[in-house]
Amino acid sequence: MKFTPLKLPGVLEIGIEPEIDARGFFARLFDLEAFAAHGLPTHFAQHSLSHNERAGTLRGLHYQAGGLEAKLVRCVAGRAFDVIVDLRRSGPTYGQWCSVELAAISHNAVFIPAGCAHGFQTLVDGTELMYQIDVAYDAQAAAGIRWDDPSLAIAWPLADPILSARDRALPYLT
Numbered sequence: 001m002k003f004t005p006l007k008l009p010g011v012l013e014i015g016i017e018p019e020i021d022a023r024g025f026f027a028r029l030f031d032l033e034a035f036a037a038h039g040l041p042t043h044f045a046q047h048s049l050s051h052n053e054r055a056g057t058l059r060g061l062h063y064q065a066g067g068l069e070a071k072l073v074r075c076v077a078g079r080a081f082d083v084i085v086d087l088r089r090s091g092p093t094y095g096q097w098c099s100v101e102l103a104a105i106s107h108n109a110v111f112i113p114a115g116c117a118h119g120f121q122t123l124v125d126g127t128e129l130m131y132q133i134d135v136a137y138d139a140q141a142a143a144g145i146r147w148d149d150p151s152l153a154i155a156w157p158l159a160d161p162i163l164s165a166r167d168r169a170l171p172y173l174t
């Protein structure tokens with residue numbers, strides 16, 4: 001497995017190192033020792049799947065109030081523009097964002113540490129993202145920031161995104 005730091009501290013793109021033969025390949029997606037060596041969680045309380053019918057669907061930007069949720073996100077069908085926003089007020093990159101394209105064909109994943117918000121926009125119909133989340137979902141703690149916050153100015157690839165009513169009503173970052 002390959003661990004590549006992205007622009008924000010603690011955000012890593014995780015790639016596979018496939019063992020290729022005439023049949024195809026075999027690749028590890030999770031390795032307890034490697035995750036521990038990179039300071040990543042080795043226990044994930046919930047694995048979840050997000051299915052998105054249409055290209056342009058945008059979910060986010062979400063975080064858990066209290067900033068305690070870390071997650072590993074991978075695309076298992078289609079492609080998505082994935083965004084991480086740093087909400088760690090005491091850190092030097094507070095309010096900054098970074099992105100990575102997650103694609104089923106690339107077999108990559110992104111690790112999002114606690115204290116960051118997350119969102120994505122699907123690039124093709126039928127895109128699915130799989131989450132491995134280190135703490136159990138707490139509906140009362142679900143929080144978010146508007147996808148089009150002017151102070152973030154995220155360069156979403158597709159115009160007129162498909163949004164949930166909840167995401168349309170999220171507050172701006174203050």
Ligand SMILES: Cc1cn([C@H]2C[C@H](O)[C@@H](COP(=O)(O)OP(=O)(O)O[C@H]3O[C@@H](C)C(=O)[C@@H](O)[C@H]3O)O2)c(=O)[nH]c1=O
Nearest residue numbers: 048050059060061062063118119120131137142164166
């Ligand atoms: C996220 C989540 C939602 N739900 C429920 C709540 C609701 O009835 C339904 C849909 O919830 P949402 O609209 O919040 O789903 P969604 O907009 O897909 O939320 C997700 O967005 C991306 C960007 C993330 O990073 C995720 O952590 C999560 O916040 O599923 C759970 O039961 N467990 C969960 O872990």
